Amino acid sequence: MRFFALTLACLSLAAPALAQEAVAPADSATPDSAAPDVAAPAEEAPPEPLVKVHVTGFLDSRVTGAYASVAHLLPSDDVAHLANLTEGNVQLKLDWGTRATALADASFIYQKAGLYFGNDGTGQRLQLADHDVVAYRPSAVLSEFYGTYNFADHFNVTLGKKRIVWGPGLAINPTDLLNPPKDPTDPTMQRAGSWMARLEAPFDLFTLSFVAAGKVTRQFGGVPSGLVYYPDAHPAPTYDQYGNVQPDGYDNRPHYALAARAYALWQETDLDLYWFQTQQYNDAFNYKNRLGFSASHVFFNALELHLEAIGFQGSSKAYFDPACIGSASAFQTCGMAGKTPGGYTQIDDPGVRVKALAGGRWQFGDNASFTFEYFYNGEGYNSTEFNNFAQVMSLRPQLLSLMDTLASAHVSLPGNALSLLSPTTSADTGSPQKYTFEPLRRHYAFFTYLHTMIADDWNINAVVLLGLEDLSGQIAPQLTWLTREWLNLTLGGLYTIPGVKSLGAQVADARYTENAMQPTVWRVFLSARVFY
Amino acid sequence: MLFRTTLLALTTVLLLPSPAFADPTADELLKKYDAVMGPENFLATIQMTAHRDDGTTRTYKMTVLKKGSEKFRLGFAEPAAVRGQEMLRQGDNLWVYMPNLKRAVRLANRDSFQGGDFNNADVLRVNYQADYTAKVVVDPTRADAWQLELHAKTKDAAYDMIKLWMRKSDSQPVKGEYYTASGKMLRMAEFTEFKVYSGLMRPGKISMKNMLATQRYSTMSWDSMDTHVDPPSGKFVLDDLGK
Numbered sequence: 001m002r003f004f005a006l007t008l009a010c011l012s013l014a015a016p017a018l019a020q021e022a023v024a025p026a027d028s029a030t031p032d033s034a035a036p037d038v039a040a041p042a043e044e045a046p047p048e049p050l051v052k053v054h055v056t057g058f059l060d061s062r063v064t065g066a067y068a069s070v071a072h073l074l075p076s077d078d079v080a081h082l083a084n085l086t087e088g089n090v091q092l093k094l095d096w097g098t099r100a101t102a103l104a105d106a107s108f109i110y111q112k113a114g115l116y117f118g119n120d121g122t123g124q125r126l127q128l129a130d131h132d133v134v135a136y137r138p139s140a141v142l143s144e145f146y147g148t149y150n151f152a153d154h155f156n157v158t159l160g161k162k163r164i165v166w167g168p169g170l171a172i173n174p175t176d177l178l179n180p181p182k183d184p185t186d187p188t189m190q191r192a193g194s195w196m197a198r199l200e201a202p203f204d205l206f207t208l209s210f211v212a213a214g215k216v217t218r219q220f221g222g223v224p225s226g227l228v229y230y231p232d233a234h235p236a237p238t239y240d241q242y243g244n245v246q247p248d249g250y251d252n253r254p255h256y257a258l259a260a261r262a263y264a265l266w267q268e269t270d271l272d273l274y275w276f277q278t279q280q281y282n283d284a285f286n287y288k289n290r291l292g293f294s295a296s297h298v299f300f301n302a303l304e305l306h307l308e309a310i311g312f313q314g315s316s317k318a319y320f321d322p323a324c325i326g327s328a329s330a331f332q333t334c335g336m337a338g339k340t341p342g343g344y345t346q347i348d349d350p351g352v353r354v355k356a357l358a359g360g361r362w363q364f365g366d367n368a369s370f371t372f373e374y375f376y377n378g379e380g381y382n383s384t385e386f387n388n389f390a391q392v393m394s395l396r397p398q399l400l401s402l403m404d405t406l407a408s409a410h411v412s413l414p415g416n417a418l419s420l421l422s423p424t425t426s427a428d429t430g431s432p433q434k435y436t437f438e439p440l441r442r443h444y445a446f447f448t449y450l451h452t453m454i455a456d457d458w459n460i461n462a463v464v465l466l467g468l469e470d471l472s473g474q475i476a477p478q479l480t481w482l483t484r485e486w487l488n489l490t491l492g493g494l495y496t497i498p499g500v501k502s503l504g505a506q507v508a509d510a511r512y513t514e515n516a517m518q519p520t521v522w523r524v525f526l527s528a529r530v531f532y
Numbered sequence: 533m534l535f536r537t538t539l540l541a542l543t544t545v546l547l548l549p550s551p552a553f554a555d556p557t558a559d560e561l562l563k564k565y566d567a568v569m570g571p572e573n574f575l576a577t578i579q580m581t582a583h584r585d586d587g588t589t590r591t592y593k594m595t596v597l598k599k600g601s602e603k604f605r606l607g608f609a610e611p612a613a614v615r616g617q618e619m620l621r622q623g624d625n626l627w628v629y630m631p632n633l634k635r636a637v638r639l640a641n642r643d644s645f646q647g648g649d650f651n652n653a654d655v656l657r658v659n660y661q662a663d664y665t666a667k668v669v670v671d672p673t674r675a676d677a678w679q680l681e682l683h684a685k686t687k688d689a690a691y692d693m694i695k696l697w698m699r700k701s702d703s704q705p706v707k708g709e710y711y712t713a714s715g716k717m718l719r720m721a722e723f724t725e726f727k728v729y730s731g732l733m734r735p736g737k738i739s740m741k742n743m744l745a746t747q748r749y750s751t752m753s754w755d756s757m758d759t760h761v762d763p764p765s766g767k768f769v770l771d772d773l774g775k
Contacts, residue, residue: 056615091616091631098764101775144634148775153766163634170637188632202769204622209771263771268624270638270770298625301640301687363640456584485590485611531612 050096057090062527068519070119070126073393073512076519078133080113085432098150105144105191106222109432111136140222141431143191155201163193164211166261166272167357168296168306170371171446171463172437174355175292175310177276178213178257180430184437184446185463185476185494192430194257195227207263215255215281216428224428228254257281269297274310283316284344302363309356315346315379320388328398342392353378359446368451380442383469383505389440390505390512434523435474435494440514443468457482464497465515472499472513486531494523556703558666561680564703565696566601568734570658574598576729576757582649585747596655597761603768604656618773621656624688629773636773649719649742649750651690663689676700677707691718705735717743729757 062085068076089107113136120126146160167173171184182190196213218226225231230251257278264271274292278285292310299305324334324341334341359373381389392399445468450461459480466473478492499513556564574596581591593610604621608614616631619639629636639652657663664682671679674697682694692713699706708721720743723735734754742748766772 054615056612058612098767150766153764165633165635168637188630191632191634193634200771202766202771204765204769207769207771265622265625265770296638298638298640304638304640361637456586456588482613485613488613531615 048097052095054093054095055090056532057088058529058531060087060089060527060529061085062087062525064523064525066523067521068117069521070117070519071123072519073390073507073510073517074519075118075397077116077118077128078135079116079519080133080136081115081117083111083113083136086110100147100149102147103144104142107141107143107431108138109141110138111432135432139432141192142222143431144193146193154203155199158196158198158200161193161195162198163191164196164198164209166209166263166274167292167294167308168270168304169294169308169357169359169373170361170448171373171465172357172375173308174357174375175272175274175294175308177278177282177290177310178211178259180428181433181436181438183433183435184465185435185474186478186492189433190430192428195224205265207261209259209261209263211257211259211261213257213259213281215257217255219428228256251280253280253286255280267297269295271295276310284318284347285312285314285316286347288312288314288316302365304361304363306360307356307358309354311352311354311378313352314349315353316344317346317379317381317385318342318389319345319385320392322384322388322391325388325391325395328395328402331395331399332402355379366451367453368449371446371448371450373446373448375439375444375446377439377442377444381440382442386440386514387505387507390507390517393517394507434525435476437465441467441469466497467499467514470499470501470503470513471497472504472515473497474515488527488529488531490525490527490529492525492527494520496521555668555678558668558680559661561668561678561698561703562661562664562666562682565698565705566659566661568704568732570598570601571732571757571759572598572600573761573763574730574757574759575761575763577755578655578752579755580650580750580752582750583748585745597763597767599763599765599768601659601662603765605768606656616774619652619656620768620770620773622768622770624686626652626656627770627773631774634774636770649740649748650752654690654740655752657688657690660694662686664694671697678703702733704733719743725753727754729754730759732757732759 064080064083064085066079066081066083068079068081070076087107087109089105091105092103094102113133114130116128116130117125118128142161144160144162146158146162148156148158150156163179165173165176165179167175170187172182178194178196180190180192180194194213195216196211198209198211200210201208214228216224216227217230218224257276260275262273272292272294274290274294276290276292277287278290279287290310290312292308294306294308296304296306320342321334321340324331324339331341354376355378356376357373359371361369361371363369445464445466447464447466448461450459452459454460459482460478461480462475462477464473464475473496474494475497476492476494478490480488480490483489496515496518498516501511501513501516504511504513504516575598576596577593578596579591579593581589583589591610592608592614594606594608597605602621602623604619606619608617616629618629618636620627620629620636626639627636628639660666660682663684663686665685666680666682669679669681671677677697677699680694680696680698682696684692691710693711693715695709695711696705697707698704704726705723707723709717710719710721711717720741722739722741723737724739725736726733727736729736734757737751737753739749739751742750
């Protein structure tokens with residue numbers, strides 16, 4: 001009997017321990033565990049190879065039909081009404097353990113374009129002979145080509161060509177001074193980066209980055225043959241009072257961008273501070289310092305709000321003297337009299353200008369999201385300046401002819417005025433874009449609606465870009481059918497919203513809104529993309 | 533006399549509710565769930581198949597790397613259309629890296645995971661102890677399992693309420709139901725194909741049924757799982773995505 005009492009006492013004392021054991025420790029299970037439906041042990045992953053090779057890419061063929069007006073301010077002569085673009089893309093990635101990575105993203109692009117229309121001089125539509133247009137030439141685009149080495153968990157170096165986008169903006173990134181511009185109506189079109197060296201120190205809650213990038217001054221087949229300096233700069237280029245090189249477009253100055261960025265994850269918010277110095281890199285600024293800031297935070301588990309801003313002194317825009325732009329001869333007369341008809345006249349202006357993007361993305365519960373962004377362009381034209389710009393654009397054919405005449409006579413105008421018509425930009429513009437956003441005015445809005453899996457295998461998205469000063473813009477709807485896991489078919493379009501003409505620039509008897517200056521009225525495309 | 537006393541004592545002990553035979557607490561079961569479904573560190577290869585209304589399927593293959601309770605990183609290997617896409621969770625922060633944009637964007641946790649019937653948090657946020665308060669409730673229809681009722685205690689929890697069943701034999705999860713705050717059932721999961729991965733027994737497959745579109749369901753299968761990894765923390769920072 002004492003035995004029973006002792007046993008009961010022991011059972012009572014052991015009860016908490018048994019209660020614990022009722023929840024079996026997670027790591028105590030074995031294949032022999034008594035679970036009723038335990039399968040055989042899962043296979044362990046095979047040992048990692050020394051070098052892991054990942055190859056992917058796509059073949060894309062896009063047929064585009066367009067309609068260009070011959071009555072718009074800019075000429076339609078080089079806009080093909082029928083075009084095909086075929087792109088073969090390969091992306092190769094090599095991983096050496098966890099220390100080193102190399103990546104190449106290259107595209108080979110073949111284009112065939114035709115059916116051009118122009119103005120016959122009386123305002124009538126005239127079909128032009130098919131001709132060579134630079135934008136439709138076959139090309140090779142090396143979007144990325146870089147290697148990264150992790151010297152330690154918290155320090156790595158990247159060398160080569162890479163696209164680095166820090167800001168949270170979706171349609172555009174005011175703080176992106178390094179890369180070729182992207183198409184706000186389809187940001188996926190631009191994958192090209194810049195040639196640069198990056199030092200980075202990433203930690204759990206903050207990252208420090210420093211980037212030095214060089215401008216591509218000449219390239220062949222996507223491979224640069226000139227970087228930072230022009231390979232054949234004239235020995236003694238001349239500069240005007242604004243620091244602009246004279247019209248040959250070459251100089252012996254360096255063309256670079258330096259960037260430092262401090263990122264912090266604070267209170268579940270992405271915070272970035274930026275400093276840039278650019279020297280005639282992707283704009284006309286000389287040794288220009290700029291400071292930037294961005295933040296992104298998700299509210300209510302559905303609404304992401306972001307702000308991205310950059311501030312700087314001066315303006316890289318060209319400004320024109322209204323007294324000199326009434327006609328091509330007035331332009332020339334001003335120039336010959338030593339008066340600057342136009343140029344980067346505010347490039348050293350001490351006034352601070354800001355470019356800022358503020359927006360939000362609401363994520364619905366059904367794979368849909370709606371993004372609204374407002375962009376303030378602090379160096380955009382006011383109404384008078386925009387009017388002057390439009391006036392000069394209307395004179396462009398005559399001024400280009402004048403440029404040839406003056407060049408043959410070895411005459412140059414002050415203010416680098418004529419070279420503004422053919423500005424020197426990076427030789428590397430990245431992938432061909434459906435639409436290029438070059439904001440001339442100050443206020444813009446972007447609306448993006450994306451709904452993936454609207455039905456099985458069907459995605460839709462639409463982007464609306466609106467200039468708020470004249471309500472002109474672009475609308476770009478797109479429907480994608482994920483036909484197979486390896487094949488996407490996309491039907492899309494681009495329509496120019498003409499806006500309110502009375503709010504546009506007046507040139508002679510006509511008025512032109514910003515987005516209706518360019519000739520394309522609408523564009524429709526069908527794309528087939530095969531992934532491998 | 534001694535016999536009667538002993539018999540009385542035995543009867544008393546057997547009839548009174550004794551800690552020796554008490555059910556585990558809700559917190560203990562929740563801890564077990566987290567330990568099974570989200571071990572401290574692991575590297576896993578996972579396959580998700582979405583079964584759609586028309587009977588067709590879409591399959592995604594991915595690797596998942598986890599460190600501690602707060603850091604997840606997921607990379608898609610198949611199909612080719614999403615290869616290179618990555619997701620990163622650090623605490624309550626979630627980002628997705630889009631290779632065609634060459635950048636990462638912030639996401640909310642409630643998003644559907646690749647259009648399937650799981651959501652992002654089902655895959656990247658297995659930390660029920662942090663996200664939910666739990667209580668054990670009686671389910672008269674299942675004598676072989678404990679039922680837990682979980683209520684969200686943070687705004688980042690994927691669901692407002694979850695009912696979870698864990699079998700009594702070894703505390704493995706067997707079934708889950710996921711609800712809105714109004715009590716509407718969104719999804720139902722079944723945990724099957726129990727396997728041992730690196731010494732850890734856990735379900736090798738989860739079938740998630742969409743209760744709003746009842747022809748749809750998705751399965752997630754674990755091809756491998758290594759729980760002995762110690763990934764560097766540098767793999768879980770925003771700037772490492774895409775590398």
